[in-house]
Amino acid sequence: MIKPFVSFILFLILMVFLMGSHYLLFPYEKNSHTIQTMAKLTNLSPLSLSVAYDESSFNATYPEMPAFGRMDFLYER
Amino acid sequence: MNANAFWHFLTLQLVKERNKHFSIILISMMIVFLLSSVLFISSSIRFSLEETLKVQPDFVVSRTQGGTAIPTPMEWSDELLEIYGVSHVTPRVYGRYFFEPKAKSFLLVGVDFMEEQSHKNLQVLITSTDIKAFFEGNQMLVGQGVKEYLNAHFYKDAYNFVTPKGKFQKVTMFKTLPSQTNLLANDMIVLPIDLARKILGYTDEEATDILFNVPNTDEWELMTDKLSALHYDLHVVNKKEVQKSYANLYNYKGGVFLILFLILLATFALILYQRYSMVYSSERRHIGLLRALGWSINAVLKFKFTETIVVVSVSYILGVLLAYLYVFVLGAPILREIFLGGQNLHNVVSFVPVLDFSVLSSIFLIYALPFIASVLIPVWKVSVTDPKEAML
Numbered sequence: 001m002i003k004p005f006v007s008f009i010l011f012l013i014l015m016v017f018l019m020g021s022h023y024l025l026f027p028y029e030k031n032s033h034t035i036q037t038m039a040k041l042t043n044l045s046p047l048s049l050s051v052a053y054d055e056s057s058f059n060a061t062y063p064e065m066p067a068f069g070r071m072d073f074l075y076e077r
Numbered sequence: 078m079n080a081n082a083f084w085h086f087l088t089l090q091l092v093k094e095r096n097k098h099f100s101i102i103l104i105s106m107m108i109v110f111l112l113s114s115v116l117f118i119s120s121s122i123r124f125s126l127e128e129t130l131k132v133q134p135d136f137v138v139s140r141t142q143g144g145t146a147i148p149t150p151m152e153w154s155d156e157l158l159e160i161y162g163v164s165h166v167t168p169r170v171y172g173r174y175f176f177e178p179k180a181k182s183f184l185l186v187g188v189d190f191m192e193e194q195s196h197k198n199l200q201v202l203i204t205s206t207d208i209k210a211f212f213e214g215n216q217m218l219v220g221q222g223v224k225e226y227l228n229a230h231f232y233k234d235a236y237n238f239v240t241p242k243g244k245f246q247k248v249t250m251f252k253t254l255p256s257q258t259n260l261l262a263n264d265m266i267v268l269p270i271d272l273a274r275k276i277l278g279y280t281d282e283e284a285t286d287i288l289f290n291v292p293n294t295d296e297w298e299l300m301t302d303k304l305s306a307l308h309y310d311l312h313v314v315n316k317k318e319v320q321k322s323y324a325n326l327y328n329y330k331g332g333v334f335l336i337l338f339l340i341l342l343a344t345f346a347l348i349l350y351q352r353y354s355m356v357y358s359s360e361r362r363h364i365g366l367l368r369a370l371g372w373s374i375n376a377v378l379k380f381k382f383t384e385t386i387v388v389v390s391v392s393y394i395l396g397v398l399l400a401y402l403y404v405f406v407l408g409a410p411i412l413r414e415i416f417l418g419g420q421n422l423h424n425v426v427s428f429v430p431v432l433d434f435s436v437l438s439s440i441f442l443i444y445a446l447p448f449i450a451s452v453l454i455p456v457w458k459v460s461v462t463d464p465k466e467a468m469l
Contacts, residue, residue, distance in 0.1 A: 001084050001085065001088045002085065002088045002089055002092060004092050005088035005091060005092055006088075008391075012391065012394055012395075015394075015398050016394065016398065019398055019401050019402075022401075022405070022406070022430065023401075023430050023432060026429070026430050028429065030257075031257055031429055032128045032429075033201075034201075034202070034255055034257040034258060035125060035128055035129055035257060035258055035260070035261060036128060036129060036131065036132045037198045037201045037202055038129075038198075038202060038254070038255075038258040038261055038262055039129040039132050039133060039261065040132050040194070040198050041188055041195055041198040041199060041202065041267070042171075042186045042188060042261075042262075042265070042267060043133070043134065043167060043169050043288055044169075044171060044184075044186060044261070044265075045126065045129040045130050045133045045261070045319070046261075047122065047126065047260060047261065047417065048184070048220065048222070048259065048260060048261055048262055048263040048264045048265060048417075048424060049417055049418045049421075
């Protein structure tokens with residue numbers, strides 16, 4: 001194998017190693033604990049979606065009726 | 078040709094023709110990067126959701142009228158407690174509060190801090206030396222997104238909520254919730270339960286819904302029937318249904334990208350096939366030259382196969398590395414809005430690194446097999462022809 005190719009492969013191995021170390025050293029327990037404490041405190045698990053709730057200002061099927069909340073199912077109703 | 082000479086020639090060839098390989102690696106890397114990023118985001122969100130669902134109560138009951146939810150009477154809690162096998166009955170008060178000028182909304186959540194468990198959880202989340210100060214007067218905890226939005230609208234320390242009765246209710250911001258909770262609590266405002274009731278317009282005898290546990294999972298099906306028989310307007314959801322709805326939602330979003338990826342891959346494979354089978358292509362002449370120098374068909378195929386494997390592996394590794402960096406280090410700007418939205422409050426999420434090795438190996442196989450086939454089939458076709466013809 002020629003030198004430039006070997007250097008490139010070593011660079012790739014180094015990058016994979018860095019990725020592996022980031023993956024293994026990530027504080028999973030601390031993160032899970034914080035997020036679980038938040039869920040326990042509020043008793044809510046849905047994601048904080050950045051959705052405009054009044055996006056559909058009219059009900060397409062029954063225009064006389066109010067529009068349904070589109071993300072309602074996420075809020076466990 | 079011995080192994081050393083083979084690899085020397087192969088790497089020499091790869092480096093010499095790096096410009097030609099560079100374009101192929103770049104396109105392949107982008108394809109792998111896009112698909113891996115989407116799957117990384119999807120699996121990370123799913124992981125976080127599963128973690129939160131682990132600590133969620135098993136059942137949620139609410140009252141409905143005409144298909145929409147209405148306040149649930151608190152007396153239902155007592156009825157639930159009487160059912161054998163039910164434990165930890167907790168009312169929940171929450172709702173959306175619209176900030177009028179731009180119709181942005183916050184999620185208001187009422188918490189009963191007098192409960193010992195809630196108090197402990199609060200102490201874990203808020204590392205304040207003076208937690209007693211939180212219970213003096215009307216205070217709230219706000220998510221990072223809420224804090225940023227209110228600050229931008231000149232509400233630095235407090236906010237005046239308008240109750241359904243048209244009265245103002247001033248609430249002071251006590252602390253911001255930790256950034257690790259942004260995935261759940263970016264648009265959240267946590268208040269004492271009585272204050273939340275006042276702002277959302279619930280009476281003391283009402284809640285948004287009621288939660289409870291049924292420790293024996295074998296009883297879940299029966300419990301749903303029992304509960305439905307209690308009141309005609311009672312709506313019941315169990316944790317398994319919520320889990321299913323989340324899995325479907327994120328599988329669907331990931332699936333859309335998988336289809337796009339397959340279309341892209343098929344197009345790319347066709348381009349590669351075309352490139353190698355073109356009558357006057359340099360690859361064709363190169364193969365003819367190797368054959369004229371005395372290489373067997375087998376040796377040519379082995380050479381081209383190894384060359385393709387190197388190109389495929391390099392582009393795959395680079396694509397996955399780039400996707401990892403983009404999602405788990407940079408927080409997937411732009412792409413995260415497909416999953417989390419971007420119309421309400423600005424959300425900066427740090428995704429928990431989750432590598433699903435079965436998905437990664439499937440991506441490699443789905444990507445590598447058509448790639449190798451689209452190179453090897455035309456190479457084999459050229460190498461079985463007469464070298465003179467191939468070099469024309």
